[in-house]
Amino acid sequence: MDRANEPERDLERSAEVRNAAQTLDDVPLEEVAHLERLAVVGQLCAEMAHEISQPLTAIRMFADSALGKIKEPTAENLSQVEEALATIYVQAARLQQLTSRVHGVSCPSQQTRQPVAISDVLDNVLPLVEPLAERYGVEFELDVPQPSPRLVADRVQLEQVMLNLVRNAVEAVALQSPERRRVLIRVVPGDRSIAIDVVDRGEGIPESNLPHV
Known part of the structure; x- marks a missing residue:
């Protein structure tokens, strides 16, 4: 190309x-x-496709990790699951901000x-x-x-x-x-x-x- x-x-x-x-x-x-x-x-x-794909990739990666760790609920694994969920929350909030900005500017x-x-x-x-x-x-x-x-x-x-x-x-x-x-x-x-x-x-x-x- x-x-x-x-x-x-x-x-x-x-x-x-x-x-x-x-x-x-x-x-x-x-x-x-x-x-x-x-x-x-x-x-x-x-x-903005790249800007959106980054948090989506992070969400999927940390979700996969959390799903794997939660199958063996040791104290260490549960701590890592908590960290993964916190990261997912932050990345989801970032996506929400991006979409809200686009929505706010585009809507009459x-x-x-x-x-x-x-x-x-x-x-x-x-x-x-x-x-x-x-x-x-x-x-x-x-x-x-x-x-x-x-x-x-x-x-x-x-x-x-x-x-x-x-x-x-x-x-x-x-x-x-x-x-x-x-x-x-x-x-x-x-x-x-x-x-x-x-x-x-x-x-x-x-x-x-x-x-x-």
Whole structure:
């Protein structure tokens, strides 16, 4: 299998998804946005297959070990069974976190505005994009004040926006030289507002396309 052209193919698929969404003129905007999110999340799920397979492999391995040990219930074996069950619990919780993040970002929701910490949003979004970033050697740089600034917003919608911005930034630098494969996420609190900058060193939008943006 030729993996050399994988970045180009992945970026082409992403562009096709966005272009297809833009042609759905007769579909309500909210539904188009939801369909586009599902397409993006579908791609992310494929990229997260390795992240999911690791805890599943660990769960199976420790379950097999526990089943073998419990047949001879000595004190030592029971202690090892307890350790195996604890590991299974941790790995299952990790899987639950991954699936919850995907579910939260992909599902449409009624707007619920409440105080949201920016760091919590990033904690949910970045793990979804990290497999793609790791594949292309893209590094994240975070500049978030501590304690994290909070703003009143719909958390799900904010996470969806951040997911799109960060993924687009990763795609923008995926084919750049290694020293340019960095994405800066910077949070700048103001007196009555908060700026969230997602900065990449990609080529940017061609000047000929700027009037259409």
